[in-house]
Amino acid sequence: MHRFANPTRFFRLANTVLPVLAAVTAVLFASGLYYGLFDSPPDYQQGDTVRIMYVHVPAAWAAMACYATMALAGASFLIWKHILADLAARAAAPIGAGFTLIALVTGSLWGQPMWGTWWVWDARLTSVLILFFLYLGYIALVNAFDDPDRGGRAGAVLALVGAVNLPIIKFSVDWWNTLHQPASVLRMDGPSIAPEMLLPLLLMAGAYFALFGVMMILRIRSLYAGRRLRQLRLAAASE
């Protein structure tokens, strides 16, 4: 793991992985969207509205995985002070905020026809909204410092504190009465979803996670370039 804390080594690997991952993303999105929107059966209760699931559920998974990545990267930055860990945490924040927004918006569009309401303050919906605000708070906090290292440390602490929200989101539907239904795929006694609907869902989940990887590499690369530029400017100014 520590070998890849070296930026040169990390970028050599990342640049080889990037085109492959980008191709995988495109293929998974194309096949997942086709299966999900055209070639999968409508639900016995929800009819065609169930197709929102193929966009909504993987976005929510990616939003949570992205936050976990951000919190772990933040913790590594606090412990080992590797600059790449800080850049990874910063890179993950807007990506995760985007995924969370997709999950919130598609969930709202799904809730109106099925539940009869755009929004309710139940435990699942509220905890995901808090996740969105945690992302925004993190972005604001890390950019509020002149010294990027201090900003990164403050942000890492916020990211770690907010990680408490992740198990709350996941188990909110089991711990409390909620309007949102319990988990269908990641549950103890196996998926409660028909195989021909599970396949497009997993394809879309793969697509979202591959997209997450592509955007992470691109953002870490540009953030690193920004850091180098800053160092060069500082060096030029002090001469």
Added chain:
Amino acid sequence: MTRKNQRIALIVGGLSFLGVAAGLVLTAFEDSVVFFFSPTELQAKPIDPEQRIRVGGLVEEGSVARGPADAEVRFNVTDGNSSLTIRYVGILPDLFREGQGIVAQGRMQNAMFQADEVLAKHDENYMPKEVADALKKEGHWKDGEPPAASGSRPSAGGDS
């Protein structure tokens, strides 16, 4: 202990404290975090008639009655142990049917629940219509409870 190990200990310790604190707060506010009460839970607690509350459960089979007023509907909501009659005037969501989980918001009036909003709950089971029909035909379909059991889990009241 090196400084690195100190930092690890600080992060792990801090997070555990935080986790315990969050757990305690959420347990203390259980009544505000739950989105609705089941009919059994409602019987056990004193209710202020002025207070707006939500009650959830499955629509009892054969209990839906229309009228006498326009768009007025009465039905019983059950959690398996006890049931509660709900009166609602308005348009019901598409998913509303007997055996389906619903959540109603309103006030208690003379042992009847006056709802001003009825939301449908759907469950965590997804399947094509043909599969659902086949299950019903084979008799594997347990009417009334699952697959719509998510409306109110019996355990929900027990662990509070």
